[in-house]
Amino acid sequence: MEFVIAALSSVGAAACDETTASYALPALVCLFLSVAYKQKHLLGTTYSNGVLPSRVLDVASRIVALCIIILATRRLTPAIVLRWLPLPRWLTLPLLAAYATTYVDHAEATGSAHQPAARYERKLSRLIAWALSHKARQCACVATTGAPLPADRQYLFGLHPHGTMPFGCLLNLGTSFTQRDGAIARDLPLKFGAATGCFYVPIMRELFLRWGVVDASRPIISRHIANGSSVALYIGGSAEAAHAKRAAADLVLRKRKGFVTLALEHGLSLVPVYTFGENSCIGIEPYNDGLGLGYGVAALTKLLLGLWLCPTYLPCGRQCECTTVVGAPIDVPRKGPDFSAADVEEVHARYVRALEKLYADNVGAFGGVGATREIRSVL
DSSP states (O other), X not given: OHHHHHHHHHHHHHHHOHHHHHHHHHHHHHHHHHHHHHHOSSTTSSOTTSOOOOHHHHHHHHHHXXXXXXXXXHHHSOHHHHHHSOOOHHHXXXXXXXXXXXXXXXXXXXXXXXXXXXXXXXXXXXXXXXXXXXXXXOOEEEESSSSOBOTTSOEEEEEEXXXXXXXXXXXXXXXXXXXXXXXXXXXXXXXXEEOGGXXXXXXXXXXXXXXXXXXXXXXXXXXXXXXXXXXXXXXXXHHHHTTOOTTOOEXXXXXXXXXXXXXXXXXXXXXXXXXETHHHHSBOTTGGGSOHHHHHHHHHHHHHHSOOOOOOBSSOOSOOOOEEEEOOOBOOOOOTTOOOHHHHHXXXXXXXXXXXXXXXXXXXXXXXXXXXXXXXXXX
């Protein structure tokens, strides 16, 4: 705690001193990126080697990230705004220290900040739905099984596509007013997995934690599964975000088999899920065409932080209607660590076929004008 207060006090002083801030900000950015890249506690975001970073490294990197955000906000905020919103230094430091204690509380691993009641709080959810929906048509969750998936089993929901920012699927499966309870049993414990870098971004971090989103690192996800939760993962991850285009269904799926090994190890039933309209919620074209400065910046952030951050057209103009279709579960035997490569290939092939059928059966009803008629696996 003393380290947190000392760091934030230094940042508070730097923020008040323009000259100091000019040197402190680039120095902190270089430090953060070099540590992130070398230690790989952000690169890839899921710790594929199965080893989490030390708690000291994790806390230190988050404090540095918070200091960068504070200094960058101070430097980039127009002076007229600061004049209208004066905040004395004696009040700034206690507020920053109070927030920092929650910022480093490791809730993205434990899920302790999750509030199940958030599913039934409609005001914020409906506001987000209104922003995402075309002509204010309600987002919806559709079940193909005819009945909610029972809570007496554990599932691994494969979420597709990732989109630029996957708000549509999180909204539909994370709230109840979108008919989610008609597809998934109301009392089914469910954790969503997200990239580690998402929990470094204030506001986004708080919203994700409230909705039951946790770090998608394999050791963390395995712990939640062992505690009885089902999990929902974006199979294509940020690599898939680089291929998000309106009306397209380009997925990163062919080489993604880690979710299959997770299902085999724990005996989870695999459930394919596709959200029509996800790629249209936030406009990214022409930035995802592989050309231009915007694509280059996004590719660099992907290399360093594991996140695909590119310029977007905001707001989206409500040009999309997100409908999440939940497929039938695929039974997967529990084999512990004793599964073979052939087992992985066989289950993966079954999952791909089920996802392709789910898309083909529902694209006519929910795909919208110009939607491609079949899924294309780009990687």
